[in-house]
Amino acid sequence: VTAKAHLPIGIFDSGIGGLTVVREVHRALPHEDVVYLGDTARVPYGTKSPETVTRFACEDAQFLVRKKVKAIVVACNTASAWALATLQSQFRVPIFGVITPGAQAAWEKTRNRCIGVIATAATIRSRAYQVAIADFDEQAKVIACPCPLLVPLVEEGWLEHKVTQAVLQEYLLPLLREKVDTLILGCTHYPLLKSAIGRIAGRQVALVDSAECCARFITEHLGRAKLLNPQRDRKGRIHSYVTDDTEHFEKMADRFLGFPVEQAWKVELPALLVKR
Amino acid sequence: VTAKAHLPIGIFDSGIGGLTVVREVHRALPHEDVVYLGDTARVPYGTKSPETVTRFACEDAQFLVRKKVKAIVVACNTASAWALATLQSQFRVPIFGVITPGAQAAWEKTRNRCIGVIATAATIRSRAYQVAIADFDEQAKVIACPCPLLVPLVEEGWLEHKVTQAVLQEYLLPLLREKVDTLILGCTHYPLLKSAIGRIAGRQVALVDSAECCARFITEHLGRAKLLNPQRDRKGRIHSYVTDDTEHFEKMADRFLGFPVEQAWKVELPALLVKR
Numbered sequence: 271v272t273a274k275a276h277l278p279i280g281i282f283d284s285g286i287g288g289l290t291v292v293r294e295v296h297r298a299l300p301h302e303d304v305v306y307l308g309d310t311a312r313v314p315y316g317t318k319s320p321e322t323v324t325r326f327a328c329e330d331a332q333f334l335v336r337k338k339v340k341a342i343v344v345a346c347n348t349a350s351a352w353a354l355a356t357l358q359s360q361f362r363v364p365i366f367g368v369i370t371p372g373a374q375a376a377w378e379k380t381r382n383r384c385i386g387v388i389a390t391a392a393t394i395r396s397r398a399y400q401v402a403i404a405d406f407d408e409q410a411k412v413i414a415c416p417c418p419l420l421v422p423l424v425e426e427g428w429l430e431h432k433v434t435q436a437v438l439q440e441y442l443l444p445l446l447r448e449k450v451d452t453l454i455l456g457c458t459h460y461p462l463l464k465s466a467i468g469r470i471a472g473r474q475v476a477l478v479d480s481a482e483c484c485a486r487f488i489t490e491h492l493g494r495a496k497l498l499n500p501q502r503d504r505k506g507r508i509h510s511y512v513t514d515d516t517e518h519f520e521k522m523a524d525r526f527l528g529f530p531v532e533q534a535w536k537v538e539l540p541a542l543l544v545k546r
Numbered sequence: 547v548t549a550k551a552h553l554p555i556g557i558f559d560s561g562i563g564g565l566t567v568v569r570e571v572h573r574a575l576p577h578e579d580v581v582y583l584g585d586t587a588r589v590p591y592g593t594k595s596p597e598t599v600t601r602f603a604c605e606d607a608q609f610l611v612r613k614k615v616k617a618i619v620v621a622c623n624t625a626s627a628w629a630l631a632t633l634q635s636q637f638r639v640p641i642f643g644v645i646t647p648g649a650q651a652a653w654e655k656t657r658n659r660c661i662g663v664i665a666t667a668a669t670i671r672s673r674a675y676q677v678a679i680a681d682f683d684e685q686a687k688v689i690a691c692p693c694p695l696l697v698p699l700v701e702e703g704w705l706e707h708k709v710t711q712a713v714l715q716e717y718l719l720p721l722l723r724e725k726v727d728t729l730i731l732g733c734t735h736y737p738l739l740k741s742a743i744g745r746i747a748g749r750q751v752a753l754v755d756s757a758e759c760c761a762r763f764i765t766e767h768l769g770r771a772k773l774l775n776p777q778r779d780r781k782g783r784i785h786s787y788v789t790d791d792t793e794h795f796e797k798m799a800d801r802f803l804g805f806p807v808e809q810a811w812k813v814e815l816p817a818l819l820v821k822r
Contacts (some may be wrong), residue, residue: 311598312588317701319791322587419709422698427594433695436709468622516597 278303282330282341285313286346287458289526294485311513315348316390327353351398371487372480373402379454379476383410386445389456391416424459510534554579558606561589563734563804578782587789592666603629627674638663647763648756649678655752656728659687662721665732667692668812676777701733786810
């Protein structure tokens with residue numbers, strides 16, 4: 271084990287949705303401390319350009335590096351899709367995204383090699399999932415669909431609403447017509463719609479929750495790098511920072527986390543010092 | 547006429563929706579130049595806190611002041627609701643919001659003194675429309691409803707979609723049950739839903755488009771301040787600046803503006819120099 275193993279794991283997201291990744295990391299590694307940053311003042315990233323998403327992601331990562339984390343998880347699919355390579359070249363700490371773990375899980379699950387991906391417009395436009403799946407299986411067919419209304423529906427709390435059902439139907443029918451047997455939920459908010467999606471997709475379609483896959487992926491990689499905290503009998507703490515007001519975050523947090531969050535802190539992100 | 551009368555009018559918004567205000571200003575004052583700023587890197591404002599919205603609005607206004615505008619119109623309802631007083635105390639140029647013009651028009655139109663307001667969560671929380679309407683008629687009844695899904699539905703282009711119809715029904719029925727006879731469309735995106743809203747609200751409910759009212763209001767106020775451009779035979783130009791990528795803006799612009807926008811420019815907003 272290295273000296274850094276006692277440090278916390280840093281996780282950032284464009285907003286509140288990354289708490290679904292925190293939940294899975296905390297479930298897999300309950301003795302690890304986590305520092306979470308949600309860029310709630312500038313949320314969402316999924317409607318914005320590659321350059322802007324990359325700049326924001328670098329500022330988020332710089333904040334976590336200054337908090338002395340041993341590794342960084344990019345919980346946001348859009349930031350993983352556009353900014354991961356830049357982040358890895360700019361910072362020395364190990365940095366993990368959610369795309370490769372999701373692609374790998376889908377490749378393991380599919381039987382007919384026809385995989386669907388739903389995500390934000392920016393993630394789909396990046397083709398990151400298509401490229402990552404091709405790394406596992408060049409012949410796999412990938413059908414991707416941007417679903418810009420799902421995040422607002424989740425934030426409105428309409429998880430089981432008939433409107434959500436109608437929106438999901440409109441988005442998913444083209445994928446189902448192509449006979450996908452595996453569907454990647456490529457956005458931090460979508461695990462909350464798992465049961466509504468399952469009802470439309472049916473049991474024959476396996477759902478891949480990128481938060482779950484990501485937690486397994488980093489457990490394995492941190493273990494290999496000897497970065498897992500050896501004190502396994504302690505209870506890890508979750509420290510949350512946000513760029514907008516903490517009140518809304520604290521109120522919404524347990525919808526994503528599954529339990530109440532400790533007090534969050536509001537921060538301003540300093541401009542980038544790393545060269546770009 | 548003052549020397550400043552030849553300068554452009556500055557208009558800012560959280561994103562692209564403020565172009566509905568530009569459209570009405572351009573229709574009312576076709577010989578005036580307009581400088582538009584859309585803060586597309588940080589859009590939306592309507593889900594964020596008063597402090598964050600006020601900081602962003604001050605940065606937007608500072609940018610326009612440096613472009614030497616003769617007046618500033620805050621096209622964004624949320625920024626008008628939370629930041630107008632701060633803006634007016636920080637900058638010397640005349641600054642107009644969309645709330646008072648909308649409240650005045652509603653007060654003029656209502657017969658039963660029961661007025662509905664639909665807007666973002668932040669605008670409704672601010673109670674700005676309630677306060678502005680009470681300034682005209684303390685006894686008027688105001689029923690306000692936050693409609694967080696309408697902006698995403700407009701941006702998805704689902705203006706006449708059955709899902710939009712169902713969402714509007716859910717949001718509007720409580721207002722209609724209270725017998726509002728006038729409804730303020732308190733967000734820059736909502737004028738695009740005017741016909742869908744009209745079908746649900748019926749002919750007996752007058753719709754108040756805050757973009758239209760705002761254009762009338764500033765025409766009157768600039769005239770009184772001798773700030774209207776006296777060269778009435780020229781054709782005004784619209785210069786657009788955005789904080790994210792210009793491509794998406796240029797593509798979406800004519801949905802809001804009604805005609806194609808000239809080339810837009812991407813800018814970074816400098817930190818605030820005015821004291822807060």
